Amino acid sequence: MIDFDRVTFRYAERTILDDVSLDVPEGEFCLLVGTTGAGKSTLLRCVNGLVPHFTGGTMTGEITVAGRSVRSSSPADLADAVGYVAQDPLAGFVTDDVELELAYTAEQLGLRQAAMRKRVTEIVDLLGLSDVRGRALAALSSGQRQRVAIGAALVAGPAALVLDEPTSALDPGAADEVLSALHRLVHDLGVTVLLAEHRLERVVQYADSALLLQGGKVTAGSLGEVLGDSPVAPPVVRLGELAGWAGPPVTIRQARRTASGLRERLAGRAPAAAAERTGPALLEASGVTVDYPGVRAVDGIDLTAARGERIAVMGRNGSGKSSLLWALQGTGRRSAGSVSIEGGDPAALKPGRRRSLAGLVPAEPADLLYAETVAGECEGADRDGDAPAGTCAKILADLVDGIDDRTHPRDLSEGQRLALALAVTLTAAPPLLLLDEPTRGLDYPGKDALAARLRKLAEAGHCVIVSTHDVEFVAEFASRVALLSDGQVVADGPARGIVSASPMFAPQVEKILPGWLTVDEVAAALGGADDGAE
Amino acid sequence: MKTAVSRAAHHGAHPVAWWGWALLLATAASRTANPWLLLLVVAVSGLVVTWCRGDEPWSGAYRVFLLIGAAAIAVRMVFYVVFGGADGATVLFELPSVQLPEWAAGFRLGGAVSAEGALAAAYDGLRLATLLVCVGAANALASPRRLLRSVPAALYEVSVAVVVALSVAPQLVESVARIRRARALRGNVSRSPANLMRTVVVPVLHDALDRSLALAAAMASRGYGRASDIPAAARRATSAFLLTGMLGLCAGAYALLGSATPAPVAWSLLACGAGAAVFGIAFASRRVPRTRYRADVFGGRDWAVLLSGAAAVAGTVLSGIAEPGTLWPATSPLAVPPLPLYAACGVLIAAAPALLAPNTSTKAGPR
Structure with a gap:
């Protein structure tokens, strides 16, 4: 259905796709895997001709979709053959109303009104959007928006659907909504789906096959084969490799069936409890409330934290995580309640003093960066924070190495840009460090590196608070979890206790081996066991 | 219904x-x-x-x-x-x-x-x-x-441009607010125009540019600007009618307001201009391959x-x-x-x- 024949794509001097041949058969749900910056988005955009029609670059080879040559048509001409769903649905909406958005492609194709109504109604029913049919797009939840974007791409009845990270920005519940809708499309309509995603643990169970893009080359195969060799793999695959399971299993269900042996080996052991050394109390917040017109985002939250703690604030999208972080830092709105960091209220201070008490890395780290080069950014941060020259550059070098000083901050990879924003924030040496959704756009190695960095900062005496709905990252990083719902804390305690008790927020390893959170914990315990046996 | x-x-x-x-x-x-x-x-x-x-x-x-x-x-x-x-x-x-x-x-x-x-x-x-x-x-x-949804189909491109502009305006406001908050996180409170330019205006424009590229890509992949099978001659004729009509309208209005031209000449100029414009729009609308999902009754x-x-x-x-x-x-x-x-x-x-x-x-x- 989607056919690449010896496709090579070069942008300036960089080869992004190198002699790629692949064939996604009809009705297949195919997963595209690769590290950040491997060129997954480029490959996806080749399918409907956005690359190179829209981006420029040099392409050789032949791509056909449903028998139509992509080379000789524009993306608009292919709208009835390929549906393309970009990462941020809001950025691609043309109208402001659910029904009109769904009908947009059909209007462009010149469908008759009666046919259009029928088609829109079918899509609404298929994707479970009947409750929100007459609503404005701005009033939808993030999962509903993503489903509208998928529906809008489907209205023209394309044979193939291409999705670029459809669930990266979604909480686990909303991601399930979207993925089960996709599952239904593949099974009921026979649509061919090609999907790229960083959070593999969410999508693997729905996919039939996988493609690995690495160094411009594509390897195709079954999920187990491809993920076993991939530098990015969900925890369940890494656990399988560790335990030497054949396959390896890619879903929780498969892994549980083969896990009895491993469970026996681990019987009587417990995860090595890291000695939690928490320092003196740092943050005391009580009754923090944030009101926006018509909404109470944060509803009287009490939170105390000490130096050395690693806290994850979890909850669904819109549960008030970001608002809480901004209110704690003092720059965001706080309608009621009190916050005290080392005895001072950050909201009462000037921004310059405030950031030396609490530093916040926003969800869009690029917002903190203005300079043309990394070196310029570091010098600016030293000036802003009245720090000795070279402070920021030194912090950055500690966090991540191999960044070229002359690079433009926007040209860095997601992980590097986050590290730069973190270095800029740390230049003011705040004891309290807050990060808003830092894992968006990071692959597994990137997330591991971030968790390690943050753990090191906590050991150095910072208190680190992260808002996230990335379950696997929380398992790697957090010592304590606060669960938010509708602006209130519904649970607060040690990470292990909270996530293992929650069906939605439990990491994959926990689901296979109750009581264990990460592959590294299991590896350490097994390593210890083997040493003991010898 | x-x-x-x-x-x-x-x-x-x-x-x-x-x-x-x-x-x-x-x-x-x-x-x-x-x-x-x-x-x-x-x-x-x-x-x-x-x-x-x-x-x-x-x-x-x-x-x-x-x-x-x-x-x-x-x-x-x-x-x-x-x-x-x-x-x-x-x-x-x-x-x-x-x-x-x-x-x-x-x-x-x-x-x-x-x-x-x-x-x-x-x-x-x-x-x-x-x-x-x-x-x-x-x-x-x-x-x-x-x-805008009630405008004739021939003016579709114009109406899309206006609709997009209407949705961009609130996004721009939101993006300014976001970037100003981030600026406070850097401890930057300078009000000098050069600093504001570099730390607010440039990032906001950057954002707007990124967003418009994303929107253009989304519109293209959803069929906007599909090659239509209108013959080039018909397209040129439509443009000519519209242009003549507009010129006629302008000249007629000018003649009517000035006192040098006799009223009948001014009125007939105006009428001819309006006629040409209406004909051009009607002629073009009949050939537009797009349809409307729901016409406002x-x-x-x-x-x-x-x-x-x-x-x-x-x-x-x-x-x-x-x-x-x-x-x-x-x-x-x-x-x-x-x-x-x-x-x-x-x-x-x-x-x-x-x-x-x-x-x-x-x-x-x-x-």
Whole structure:
């Protein structure tokens, strides 16, 4: 259905796709895997001709979709053959109303009104959007928006659907909504789906096959084969490799069936409890409330934290995580309640003093960066924070190495840009460090590196608070979890206790081996066991 | 069909009906200088706006136009005091006066300020303010998006551009707020223009550019700008008609306003221009391959809204015949102006949309 024949794509001097041949058969749900910056988005955009029609670059080879040559048509001409769903649905909406958005492609194709109504109604029913049919797009939840974007791409009845990270920005519940809708499309309509995603643990169970893009080359195969060799793999695959399971299993269900042996080996052991050394109390917040017109985002939250703690604030999208972080830092709105960091209220201070008490890395780290080069950014941060020259550059070098000083901050990879924003924030040496959704756009190695960095900062005496709905990252990083719902804390305690008790927020390893959170914990315990046996 | 009806009820009257109603009300206001009548028009438009407007971003436009109207009255008064106008017997105060020389058009600056002149200027300013308020009411009541959906298919590209611009504006506001908050996180509170340029304007523009590229890619992959099978000759003919029509309209309007051209020539120029433009649009619309998902139907209620506006105009016409002098009350000698009854009744009828098409939408939706 989607056919690449010896496709090579070069942008300036960089080869992004190198002699790629692949064939996604009809009705297949195919997963595209690769590290950040491997060129997954480029490959996806080749399918409907956005690359190179829209981006420029040099392409050789032949791509056909449903028998139509992509080379000789524009993306608009292919709208009835390929549906393309970009990462941020809001950025691609043309109208402001659910029904009109769904009908947009059909209007462009010149469908008759009666046919259009029928088609829109079918899509609404298929994707479970009947409750929100007459609503404005701005009033939808993030999962509903993503489903509208998928529906809008489907209205023209394309044979193939291409999705670029459809669930990266979604909480686990909303991601399930979207993925089960996709599952239904593949099974009921026979649509061919090609999907790229960083959070593999969410999508693997729905996919039939996988493609690995690495160094411009594509390897195709079954999920187990491809993920076993991939530098990015969900925890369940890494656990399988560790335990030497054949396959390896890619879903929780498969892994549980083969896990009895491993469970026996681990019987009587417990995860090595890291000695939690928490320092003196740092943050005391009580009754923090944030009101926006018509909404109470944060509803009287009490939170105390000490130096050395690693806290994850979890909850669904819109549960008030970001608002809480901004209110704690003092720059965001706080309608009621009190916050005290080392005895001072950050909201009462000037921004310059405030950031030396609490530093916040926003969800869009690029917002903190203005300079043309990394070196310029570091010098600016030293000036802003009245720090000795070279402070920021030194912090950055500690966090991540191999960044070229002359690079433009926007040209860095997601992980590097986050590290730069973190270095800029740390230049003011705040004891309290807050990060808003830092894992968006990071692959597994990137997330591991971030968790390690943050753990090191906590050991150095910072208190680190992260808002996230990335379950696997929380398992790697957090010592304590606060669960938010509708602006209130519904649970607060040690990470292990909270996530293992929650069906939605439990990491994959926990689901296979109750009581264990990460592959590294299991590896350490097994390593210890083997040493003991010898 | 049921959805269409319930949606219409939810969305209020047709935007064309609202514009028609507001322009008819403005016509009625332009036919009089009677302050009672003008204030009544303002009151009626205010009533209808409060009852019928939705909760969209443009719904606040009415208040802005009220302020502009008040400013218009103030400016008119200042002009009267400085440049003079109608004279009268009751002199309020005397300003030092300067007679400008002949080459400066011989204006008189300052001089006597009379109560009669001031009153006439106030009536005049009020009339202008009322016209502005009527336009404001139309802006607050009619959704620009729905109005654009009613434009002929040939103007589709233009309407898409406007719709996109309308959705970009709120995003831009949101992006400025986000970037300013991030700037506070850096401890940057400098207000120097160079610093603001670098730390606010450039990132916001960067954001806007990224967003427009994303939107363009999304529109392209959803079929916008598909190759259509309109022959090139037909496309060129349409453009030629539209261009000629516009030129004709401009020339006709110019000739009509100037006094050098005889009226019949001016009118025929205008008519030819309008004809060419209408033909061009109609010709092009027939060949457009796109379709509309749901055309806004101009229903009975919309006609009723239009008729209520027409009643206001009819009232002023009746008053002009039956009660001459009440529409343009004399200011010299000073007197309390009479209320023209027919016109007042007409304007009151124009308040009917408050009952015909009240806003029933609720602010709903999960967050």
